[in-house]
Amino acid sequence: MYGSATYRVALSGSGMEYEPVIGLEVHCQLLTDSKIFCGCSTRFGAPANTNVCPVCLGMPGTLPVLNRRAVEYALRAALALGCRIEPVSIFARKNYFYPDLPKGYQISMYDRPLAVQGHLDVEAKGETKHVGITRVHMEEDAGKLLHEGFPDSDRASHVDYNRSGVPLIEIVSEPDMRSPEEAHAYYSALRTILVYIGVTDGNMEEGSLRCDANVSLRPRGQSGFGTKAELKNLNSFKFVQHALEYEIRRQTDLLVRGERVTQETRLYDPAEDRTSPMRSKEEAHDYRYFPEPDLLPLQVNEEWIGEVRRWLPELPAARRRRFVAEYGLPEQDAALLTSDRALADYYEAAARAARNAKAAANWVMTEILRKVKEDKIDVDRVPLPPVRLAALIRLVDDGAISGKIAKEVFETIYATGKDPADVVREQGLSQVTDEGAIREAIENVIAQNQSQYAQYKAGKTALLGFFVGQVLKATGGKASPSLVNRLLKERLDRP
Amino acid sequence: MSGACGGTIAEIRSLVSSGQASAVEICRAHLQRARDVEPRVKAFRALLEESALSQAETIDRDRREGRPLGPLAGVPIAVKDVLCTRGVPTTCGSLILRNFVPVYDATCVARLRQAGAVIVGKTNMDEFAMGSSTENSAYEKTCNPWALDRVPGGSSGGSAAAVAAGEVPASLGSDTGGSIRQPAAFCGIPGMKPTYGRVSRYGLVAFASSLDQVGPLGLTVEDVARVLQVIAGHDPLDSTSAPLPVPDYLAALGKGARGLRIGVPKEYFRSGLDPEVETAVRSGLKIAERLGARLEEISLPHTEYAIPTYYIIATAEASSNLARYDGVRYGHRAHDVHQMGPLYVRTRTEGFGSEVKRRVMLGTYVLSAGYYDAYYLKGQKVRTLIRQDFERAFEKLDAIVTPTSPTPAFRFGEKVDDPLAMYLSDIFTVTLNLAGLPGMSIPCGLTRDHLPVGMQIIGRRFDEEMVLRLGAALEGEIKFGARRPSLDGTS
Numbered sequence: 001m002y003g004s005a006t007y008r009v010a011l012s013g014s015g016m017e018y019e020p021v022i023g024l025e026v027h028c029q030l031l032t033d034s035k036i037f038c039g040c041s042t043r044f045g046a047p048a049n050t051n052v053c054p055v056c057l058g059m060p061g062t063l064p065v066l067n068r069r070a071v072e073y074a075l076r077a078a079l080a081l082g083c084r085i086e087p088v089s090i091f092a093r094k095n096y097f098y099p100d101l102p103k104g105y106q107i108s109m110y111d112r113p114l115a116v117q118g119h120l121d122v123e124a125k126g127e128t129k130h131v132g133i134t135r136v137h138m139e140e141d142a143g144k145l146l147h148e149g150f151p152d153s154d155r156a157s158h159v160d161y162n163r164s165g166v167p168l169i170e171i172v173s174e175p176d177m178r179s180p181e182e183a184h185a186y187y188s189a190l191r192t193i194l195v196y197i198g199v200t201d202g203n204m205e206e207g208s209l210r211c212d213a214n215v216s217l218r219p220r221g222q223s224g225f226g227t228k229a230e231l232k233n234l235n236s237f238k239f240v241q242h243a244l245e246y247e248i249r250r251q252t253d254l255l256v257r258g259e260r261v262t263q264e265t266r267l268y269d270p271a272e273d274r275t276s277p278m279r280s281k282e283e284a285h286d287y288r289y290f291p292e293p294d295l296l297p298l299q300v301n302e303e304w305i306g307e308v309r310r311w312l313p314e315l316p317a318a319r320r321r322r323f324v325a326e327y328g329l330p331e332q333d334a335a336l337l338t339s340d341r342a343l344a345d346y347y348e349a350a351a352r353a354a355r356n357a358k359a360a361a362n363w364v365m366t367e368i369l370r371k372v373k374e375d376k377i378d379v380d381r382v383p384l385p386p387v388r389l390a391a392l393i394r395l396v397d398d399g400a401i402s403g404k405i406a407k408e409v410f411e412t413i414y415a416t417g418k419d420p421a422d423v424v425r426e427q428g429l430s431q432v433t434d435e436g437a438i439r440e441a442i443e444n445v446i447a448q449n450q451s452q453y454a455q456y457k458a459g460k461t462a463l464l465g466f467f468v469g470q471v472l473k474a475t476g477g478k479a480s481p482s483l484v485n486r487l488l489k490e491r492l493d494r495p
Numbered sequence: 496m497s498g499a500c501g502g503t504i505a506e507i508r509s510l511v512s513s514g515q516a517s518a519v520e521i522c523r524a525h526l527q528r529a530r531d532v533e534p535r536v537k538a539f540r541a542l543l544e545e546s547a548l549s550q551a552e553t554i555d556r557d558r559r560e561g562r563p564l565g566p567l568a569g570v571p572i573a574v575k576d577v578l579c580t581r582g583v584p585t586t587c588g589s590l591i592l593r594n595f596v597p598v599y600d601a602t603c604v605a606r607l608r609q610a611g612a613v614i615v616g617k618t619n620m621d622e623f624a625m626g627s628s629t630e631n632s633a634y635e636k637t638c639n640p641w642a643l644d645r646v647p648g649g650s651s652g653g654s655a656a657a658v659a660a661g662e663v664p665a666s667l668g669s670d671t672g673g674s675i676r677q678p679a680a681f682c683g684i685p686g687m688k689p690t691y692g693r694v695s696r697y698g699l700v701a702f703a704s705s706l707d708q709v710g711p712l713g714l715t716v717e718d719v720a721r722v723l724q725v726i727a728g729h730d731p732l733d734s735t736s737a738p739l740p741v742p743d744y745l746a747a748l749g750k751g752a753r754g755l756r757i758g759v760p761k762e763y764f765r766s767g768l769d770p771e772v773e774t775a776v777r778s779g780l781k782i783a784e785r786l787g788a789r790l791e792e793i794s795l796p797h798t799e800y801a802i803p804t805y806y807i808i809a810t811a812e813a814s815s816n817l818a819r820y821d822g823v824r825y826g827h828r829a830h831d832v833h834q835m836g837p838l839y840v841r842t843r844t845e846g847f848g849s850e851v852k853r854r855v856m857l858g859t860y861v862l863s864a865g866y867y868d869a870y871y872l873k874g875q876k877v878r879t880l881i882r883q884d885f886e887r888a889f890e891k892l893d894a895i896v897t898p899t900s901p902t903p904a905f906r907f908g909e910k911v912d913d914p915l916a917m918y919l920s921d922i923f924t925v926t927l928n929l930a931g932l933p934g935m936s937i938p939c940g941l942t943r944d945h946l947p948v949g950m951q952i953i954g955r956r957f958d959e960e961m962v963l964r965l966g967a968a969l970e971g972e973i974k975f976g977a978r979r980p981s982l983d984g985t986s
Binding site for chain 2 (some may be wrong): 057059060062066104155286290295
């Protein structure tokens, strides 16, 4: 693949270098139960045209009524992105003809969006990049054309309006990104945060998140913008990066040859890994926006904003910083544990109940994530409650069981949901702390390993580990390793 | 049972509730009247004999079984074909909706049914309510019951003619620029456009969403009040309907005109106003004075910009509202077209009449990139100025009175080839839609040719009570109600 160096083409003599300028427009489906302007279900995958009513079919005389919950989700996203919420925003009609658009216009927001001036800090190539958010606005989704799978698909297309009226937010970034990697990192961080705050499922295959990119080149050091191309159909993180890489290469070639970049909309073809212009007919739109007369201006007062803010969870970046400060976790562990809201919640519950943040981090990152991966489940489906895991950690910390036994107990309590103390009792796994019993085991081990004993006495003290292992084995793993260690040393070092 | 025909709502309601006549008898009598006069008047697009009789039977059963009767129990009412009626074709006077059958009732229709009204038919109209003569109906020309060679006005021409011809005591119309008041004036009956937001628009097929309003026409001001009482009020399905309580309109009717301050805007009595219309309206104003009202000449200085402003805003919204008629989901679809673009073009070319096409093109133009600011945005600013004219005037007035239309009913074809002349027919009515104000036309006299003249009573926002009160007071003195068209005349 192309690293950023590939498109930094030095022109012979001039020493000119081009810098890409990238902005993303991301559409995000909100997780409301019902559509934005009617009561129909938003459930994905229902049989075609079953989640429809006169309103979302655009029947004559029907009118939209704004779903308050959709506004709340949009506000939550806007606040999470640090946006300023506009006290008054206005829905507008975006007029164009297409069979998936029942009214012949899409209700969207135009010159009075819901929120403006936000930002998202993303990590790319080890640096923190500050990406501005121009605006967040609400709109309705269109239906879906079905070109395949019908007996008459060679002659006709069918339309499924289940998606018509599903609430969307569009998040427009500033042209702040300078490489496909940064664009990828931004899109990925945006998805994480939107999923984290519970406004979307972030499912890109089902179209819950869709991305268009604007990209242009300019001579490095210049502050003006070059002519941009708009790239469509970037429906995965990989596509965003690949399409941008291709497009930057294409524009660089044009500029190096002394040609011009045409302002146009280009479609990315993942199979060919290239972009090509959409037919000019498809893009020559004059949307004739005007304020939607069927809806009142949307007023969001401070009280409403405060209410939404109260429900807003701590955001991943803040939580990561707090995990480092409050629990003393390494930055990397904190980042991993806060990458998913359910995981972070699980960890915090376990850490607090166990009163051992580091042990909890280790257990969650190794054992819990292993289970999640093996069983292919989401963290919020983990059957073991965090307090049970904490109880297990406490048993280790109190010296009741060894770490090794704890791993066994973990498997049992994960599978059965039992209290770890009960499991330890029932299976007789309690750590042996009876010094007499351990001394007896030590004597047996020495008797059976006379040559190693001799070597130890001759100065090969590294054999201590060997003897610890043998004693632990002899006690079925139940002896306290620290106690075994201490008693062994006493015994072996006795003159 | 022909006695029920020509009766007011109050008369019919009392016949039904006292058991002197059954709702079925009343319904049959009105349907018979309609069958008799329809060949001449052609007010209806469709008479719903079967469903009307079955509704009437339900009312009769309710009465027999002692269930409470609604305020319009057994009252036959006609509904403009722009209002959706469940299971009944709703064409909007357009070929593009020739076979469209809604699966829902407009909220106002549902409220009528709830109140016991019997929906006897859907009335003819200008296609998508665009017109002032009902000549733009794709189906038929409705005749003015007072002079069968003349138009009934429009776009609610069918709803006005049906009442004037005695086929129903009341009807529903819709008014975007005068479409209730002007035909009411032409047909010699009262008709009201309520305040924008007073009556739900849900199920009213949109022409211009920020101007459209449903309203009643009736034999008397009291009929208008009785129907308004039922259809007014907030509807959660229409975000622009006002969440305000609905006052008791009947209680407002008997309060008289004494002490009312009435503004008479000079801009509404200028050249272009037919002298006979002016005479009739002035005589109506004299009656108001005689009843104890005080008249005051006022100025509404931005009146002259109302027509261009209206035709920018109305056409802009219409161009968008009518985009949904694309042949994909319902209504007319062109045959044997296999590509998307041509499907749209052919469907709309075949389905829309010329006035609708003219307005869709005008509206598309005024919203286009590069023209939006000069037309649509400017239009919205002038709209604000027009509204402010009224707000200022109403600071010291209770009502404003003007002519409803500059002329009485004109002859078929007289203005059909001159859209501008047709548009000027709305010059005194569009201002109220732009300002969102309530207004009612009541008949105030006849011309020498025996054509009715209407005067328009304008109230403050949501003050339909004042409009009805003054209308009822004037109606009582003008005594126009005694005059009914003979249905055999021409002029």
